[in-house]
Amino acid sequence: VMKTFKDKLVLISGIHECDKVAADAGVNKYISVEEICTLYPYLVPQSYRKFEDRYNILESVANRLGIPAKELEKEPPQISAIMMLHDSVKWDEASQIILDYLTTEDGTIAKTNCFKIPERHIPVYTVNNDPTYADTFRIQRFGNGSFNAALKALYLSLIHISEPTRLLSISYAVFCLKKKN
Secondary structure, three states: HHHEEEEOEEEOOOOHHHHHHHOOOOOEEEEEEHHHHHHHHHHHHOOOOOOOHHHHHHHHHHHOOOOOHHHHOOOOOOOOOEEOOOOOOOHHHHHHHHHHHHHOOOOOOOOOOOOOOOOOOOOOEEEEOOOOOOOOOOOEEEHHHHHHHHHHHHHHHHHHOOHHHHHHHHHHHHHHHHHOO
């Protein structure tokens, strides 16, 4: 699988030096979820990333990809695949970025709201699909498989995002506010 994407831009996700894993596997062109979040903070408005980190990351990614920083700065790049190589650093940010890329067939982020998921999307590869793992804590911890299940549920929920759903949510919020008062 990795050889297929040797010279194509791939989005990688995970902790513990996933960039080294991708490079060691022969993937030469990659960008991480964390880099996307730092370069395009408007994609994850709930993030509190430091703007001063943006310039260094922009230069580093531009050099790795062999494209001018000015071009990379304009908009998130088109990717050919998503590789989840380890547990995500921040589930909320990783979910948002991955779903943004899965709302189009060509690996770009949609320019407008998407009320219908595409019939096809770029491939998503994952490792370690175990839902939990044992650690030093006395009960099991959620693992990459749990993230994948949550991501799949979020992706499928995109089908149901519509005006009636929003109206129902607003009605419920009004009901809760009235009940509170």
